[in-house]
Amino acid sequence: MQLQVARIGKPHGIRGEVTVQVLTDAPEDRFVPGTEFVVEPASAGPLIVSSARWNKDILLLGFEEIATRNDAETLRGAKLFIETEELDEDDDEGWYEHELVGLEARVGSQVVGKVAALNTMPVQDLLVVTTPGGEEILIPFVEQIVPEVNIEEGFVLLTPPDGLFELNSDQDAGAGPESKA
Structure with a gap:
């Protein structure tokens, strides 16, 4: 089963970064470089995080597959998912x-x-x-x-x-x- 952890917003800058609406309580664990996401629509992915940084309270992500602002624009509205097998089984404090x-x-x-x-x-x-x-x-x-x-x-x-x-x-x-x- 897959769990949605983010929705991609608009492009940021000219190097292919995007803003992200975070849908997880642990963004520092979910959006580290090297993390691979299943993407909906499937034609946009999978995507591998190359960079993650905060600009005020907005998470900005870069992906290995996305190099330009025009490429980033094609991701607008896409949903990022992880496999639930990757979730921490010891997390008794929350529910998905x-x-x-x-x-x-x-x-x-x-x-x-x-x-x-x-x-x-x-x-x-x-x-x-x-x-x-x-x-x-x-x-x-x-x-x-x-x-x-x-x-x-x-x-x-x-x-x-x-x-x-x-x-x-x-x-x-x-x-x-x-x-x-």
Whole structure:
């Protein structure tokens, strides 16, 4: 299985560097020279990192296969993936989107929806939970609100503060646990 770790943005300079939207918590480990990425679309890769540097808060990558700004322009919007076999098995502190998508979202023993996505944001990540009625609820992915993730049993436990489901809902009835009998 592959895990997306970045999306390529616009070219930077004339030597083929590109800006990168980082989608991993460990960019210093993922984007070192010599690292090979699977690329989507496949016609753009694979790509091997030749340089990685930060310009303020933006990661700039150079690739062995890309030498000019024009070449770099062809990569705009491409997605960079690693093989999950390369991941650190001792990483018990985090989860990847592919592990969370499809898990039941529970409040107590009641199923209130399924995890549809993980939105990686600068301040905190958000779980996107789809309710049985088809609504999307955004849940801050913090320990106080999501105290348990049980991959083996297929669920995340939610302890939402009052009003969280209603805040995210277009309907007065809401999708919260109190609306189900």
